[in-house]
Amino acid sequence: MVYTQRSPALLVMGVIMLAIGASVSLGLQDGVIKYLGIGKMVSEMTSLSFVFGTIAVVVGLWHLFGRHVEGNLDYYLSTVAGATFILLIAMLIRWYVAPQVAVWSKALGPVMGDKYLHDVLGLNYVVLGILAGILVVNVFKVPRWAENGVRLSRLGLKTGVVLLGVLYSAAELRQLGGLSIVMIGFFVLGSVGLTLWMGARRNIPNSMGGVLSAGMGVCGVSAAVASAPVVQAKSVEIAYTIGTILLWGVGCMFLFPVIGHLLHMGPVQFGAWAGTGILNSAQVAGAALAFQPGGIETLKVAEIFNITRVLILPIIVVWLAVWYVKREEGAPGVNVGRVVFEKFPIFVIGFLLMFALSSTGVFAPAEHYKGKYFDNDIKGEKLLTPQQLTTLESELGKVQREDQKAALDRLIQGRKLMSPDDDDVLRGLVNANVLSKDANSILKDAHKAVRHTAKKITAFRHWITWLFAFGLTGLGMQITIASIRQAGGEPLVIGGVVGTAKAVLSLIVVLLFVRETI
Amino acid sequence: MDPRSQDIDLQQESGAKFHRGSALSIFKSDRREDWMALLCALAIVIGVYFTVG
Numbered sequence: 001m002v003y004t005q006r007s008p009a010l011l012v013m014g015v016i017m018l019a020i021g022a023s024v025s026l027g028l029q030d031g032v033i034k035y036l037g038i039g040k041m042v043s044e045m046t047s048l049s050f051v052f053g054t055i056a057v058v059v060g061l062w063h064l065f066g067r068h069v070e071g072n073l074d075y076y077l078s079t080v081a082g083a084t085f086i087l088l089i090a091m092l093i094r095w096y097v098a099p100q101v102a103v104w105s106k107a108l109g110p111v112m113g114d115k116y117l118h119d120v121l122g123l124n125y126v127v128l129g130i131l132a133g134i135l136v137v138n139v140f141k142v143p144r145w146a147e148n149g150v151r152l153s154r155l156g157l158k159t160g161v162v163l164l165g166v167l168y169s170a171a172e173l174r175q176l177g178g179l180s181i182v183m184i185g186f187f188v189l190g191s192v193g194l195t196l197w198m199g200a201r202r203n204i205p206n207s208m209g210g211v212l213s214a215g216m217g218v219c220g221v222s223a224a225v226a227s228a229p230v231v232q233a234k235s236v237e238i239a240y241t242i243g244t245i246l247l248w249g250v251g252c253m254f255l256f257p258v259i260g261h262l263l264h265m266g267p268v269q270f271g272a273w274a275g276t277g278i279l280n281s282a283q284v285a286g287a288a289l290a291f292q293p294g295g296i297e298t299l300k301v302a303e304i305f306n307i308t309r310v311l312i313l314p315i316i317v318v319w320l321a322v323w324y325v326k327r328e329e330g331a332p333g334v335n336v337g338r339v340v341f342e343k344f345p346i347f348v349i350g351f352l353l354m355f356a357l358s359s360t361g362v363f364a365p366a367e368h369y370k371g372k373y374f375d376n377d378i379k380g381e382k383l384l385t386p387q388q389l390t391t392l393e394s395e396l397g398k399v400q401r402e403d404q405k406a407a408l409d410r411l412i413q414g415r416k417l418m419s420p421d422d423d424d425v426l427r428g429l430v431n432a433n434v435l436s437k438d439a440n441s442i443l444k445d446a447h448k449a450v451r452h453t454a455k456k457i458t459a460f461r462h463w464i465t466w467l468f469a470f471g472l473t474g475l476g477m478q479i480t481i482a483s484i485r486q487a488g489g490e491p492l493v494i495g496g497v498v499g500t501a502k503a504v505l506s507l508i509v510v511l512l513f514v515r516e517t518i
Numbered sequence: 519m520d521p522r523s524q525d526i527d528l529q530q531e532s533g534a535k536f537h538r539g540s541a542l543s544i545f546k547s548d549r550r551e552d553w554m555a556l557l558c559a560l561a562i563v564i565g566v567y568f569t570v571g
Contacts (some may be wrong), residue, residue, distance in 0.1 A: 001537050005525055079544055127529045148536065158555035163562060232548070346552035363567070455571035463562050478542070 003078035004068040005145035010081040011064055014056025020091070021049030036099035042319040044462065045095055056084045063145075075148075082142075082149015083470075086477070089132050090469040094125040101128065115286040120253060121179050122246040122280060129469055130239055133476015142477050153474020154229065158347045160467030161226045165354025166460045168311055171366040180272070183509065184308040186278050191502050192217035192316055196323065198494045206327045207233040208240070210320050212491050215241040216279065216498045218313050225468065226317055230345050231324040235478035237491070244495035249283035253501065257291040261513070267297040273510045274298075275305025277503040300424055314355055317348050364454030371457025374450055382449040383415040388442045395439045404429045413441075417450045 023029050024045045057360045059080045078090045095158055105118035116379050118124070136142065192213040199209025210231030215224040224241040227233075233241075256278065260270040262468055274287045284306050285299060292298040359366060385394075391410055399405045407422040408429070427447065430440045538546065545551040 075538060075544070148544065151536070151542060154542050155545075155551055155555055155558070159562070162555055162559035166563070207527060229548070229552075235542075346549060347555045347559075350552075350556040352557070354563070357563075455565055459566045459570045460562075463566070464547065512555040 002068050003079070003148050004066075004071050004074050005062055005078070006064060006068075007063055007081070007143075007145040008060070009143065009145050010056050011060030012082055013081075013084050014053045014058075014060050017053030017056060017084075017091070019050045020095075021046045021053060025047070029265045032096075036096065036103060038095060038099050041095060044405065048091065048466075051471035052084065052087055056080070059397045068124050079149040079152055080331055082341070083152050084149070084468055085143070085146040086133075086153060089204040090129055090466070090473045093128050093132055093473065094465075094469055097132075098123070098125040098128050101446075107315035112150060115289065120250060120286060122249070125469055126464075126472055127242070127246070129473035130476040130479075133473045134239070134479050135476075136247075137477045137479065138481055150474050153477070154427075155224055155471075156467045156474065157471030158229055160464050160471060161229070162347050163464050163467070164222060164226060164459065164461055165314075165351040165356075166363055168355055168358060169361075169366055169368055169373065169462075170229070170355070171357035171361075171368075179303045179514065180275070180308045183272065183493055183506070184305055184312065187502055187506055188217045188309055188312050188316065190217075190505075191392075192319070194501065195494060195498050198497065202490055202494065204490050204494070205237075205331045206324055208237045208491055209494075210324055211237050212244065214313075214316055215245045216319060216344050216495055216502075217279060218309055218316055222310070223313055223316070225472070226305045226313060226351070227320050230317055230321045230348060234483065236480075236483040238475060239479050240484075240491045241495075244370065244492055245279045247492075248495060248499045249278055249280040252499075253283045253287045253290070253319045253351060256287045259335055259507070260291050265510075267292055269510050270303025271303075272296045272305055272514050273507055275302040275309070276510075277499075279499070288327065291345055297428060300428075308337075314352055317351065318498070321348055323346055332497065346392040363456040363460070368454060368457065371454040371461065373452055373454070375452055376416050376431050376450040378416060378449050384411070384442065384446060387444075389415065391436075391439055395435050399429065401429075410457075411446060411515045417446050423447055435458060 024033070024042060033042060038045075059077060062077065063081065085235045102116070102118050102124050105123070108117055111117050111120055195213035195216050196209050199206075199212065204212075211224055211228050211233040214227035217223070223239055223246070228238045256270075256274055260273070265273070270291050271288055274284050274291070278284045278287055284302050288299040288302040289359075357363070358368075361473060364371050365375070367373055389412055392408065396405065396408060396412075403425050407425040410418045410422055411426065417426070426443050429435065430443050433440070435443070536544075538544070540546075545549050545554060
């Protein structure tokens with residue numbers, strides 16, 4: 001069988017990519033870039049467009065004019081058309097569609113804390129990419145010349161999951177409070193277990209139960225994507241999980257702050273509850289800020305619980321890998337140990353290897369979380385100037401809280417932030433809008449001076465972003481209306497039951513055991 | 519094809535037929551795809567480690 005289709009499509013897509021790269025580098029898109037607020041993406045818009053545009057043009061010429069015979073060269077080179085098709089759609093979504101949605105959303109103003117509608121609904125390049133893929137396959141159909149390459153999307157997702165390990169560090173886990181580890185450990189493992197149990201009772205496929213359990217237990221898209229290949233989930237099952245998480249999170253985000261105020265919860269209690277009960281990271285932050293708009297104590301606690309939850313992901317992935325193999329191969333007489341060894345997904349080991357490497361500090365200081373870390377060993381020009389110190393000193397009297405006053409005093413004495421705790425306290429002061437605009441601006445500069453992002457981790461994040469954008473857009477192209485009907489509404493029911501149980505039980509635990517210190 | 523492998527609707531509905539790989543992958547087994555993902559990730563890690571920062 002000869003896979004290569006003699007079509008000009010790949011060549012045309014290559015020319016479009018080159019045109020995007022050239023127009024950006026020549027400044028022809030400056031107005032669009034400014035309007036969409038995507039100045040930070042200019043570098044990737046030129047580099048990716050030129051690299052992949054050139055590859056597409058060269059291979060496209062081969063597709064059109066080459067002599068194709070059955071074999072490896074034909075088989076693998078034919079995938080370039082489909083891969084380029086997915087990549088071009090992912091580029092258009094990430095550079096133009098998602099920013100345009102953000103522009104419209106921002107025009108409506110914040111709807112929850114400082115979060116806009118697109119944050120609340122999770123309408124980012126990931127979700128829009130999946131929707132674009134679904135639109136392509138159901139409205140236009142995947143073109144014949146792209147069919148073979150669309151099958152590369154899962155490779156992109158698996159590669160992204162392996163790299164995901166570099167974003168986390170075991171040192172961060174050690175720094176977390178004991179309460180968050182116990183609470184999150186209990187509720188994450190409990191949610192995963194409950195979803196798997198309900199899934200088995202209601203006879204949904206193991207793959208659906210597995211991916212839904214990770215989504216409901218841990219959080220958001222990363223967990224669903226990381227666990228999907230482990231349990232051989234279908235594309236529609238991943239989409240269902242992501243949809244369930246986002247819908248559930250939107251409801252929680254509006255409801256949690258109301259309940260929190262009705263029950264007179266404190267910042268620590270509410271932060272612990274939101275960080276445990278709400279599934280998506282952005283939605284956790286939205287609920288925390290909505291509960292306490294004038295400070296960040298709630299947000300900080302919610303972030304601690306959220307980080308704890310994400311760091312449990314490797315354990316969940318391994319659990320699901322073993323569970324799935326046992327469920328699928330668990331007939332009497334089967335040597336489970338041997339089957340696990342034979343079937344265990346190798347890429348999960350890669351993920352754990354990257355997590356271990358990252359924990360050694362080889363890519364960033366070992367205490368980093370997603371590449372961000374505190375270091376106040378800064379150059380002289382980054383220290384506060386005498387003029388800035390005078391501004392801060394003149395406003396010391398406005399500060400009422402003792403901890404904020406002490407932190408501000410230490411900042412003035414040292415001309416820089418002296419500890420991560422001082423940084424957190426003064427972020428709360430900025431949020432509370434007690435000081436003048438100038439003083440807040442100085443505090444923000446002081447914050448930026450001591451908070452660093454490791455360049456290597458930033459580069460990894462770019463790779464992960466694009467691998468996920470590629471993989472999920474391709475995944476959308478495998479979701480047909482018929483497959484959605486086939487999956488039915490059962491996952492939504494299970495997700496709703498598990499989510500409600502987790503929210504209610506975690507609220508009870510928080511009210512009984514969490515006090516205003518952590 | 520592995521009977522447990524995901525029989526994908528796309529293939530059944532569009533009539534697409536692949537005589538190599540499975541419906542979701544161009545590789546002949548999930549494990550081979552895992553190895554390829556691992557190799558791709560390692561290549562990226564090595565590239566980033568020696569060229570960035």
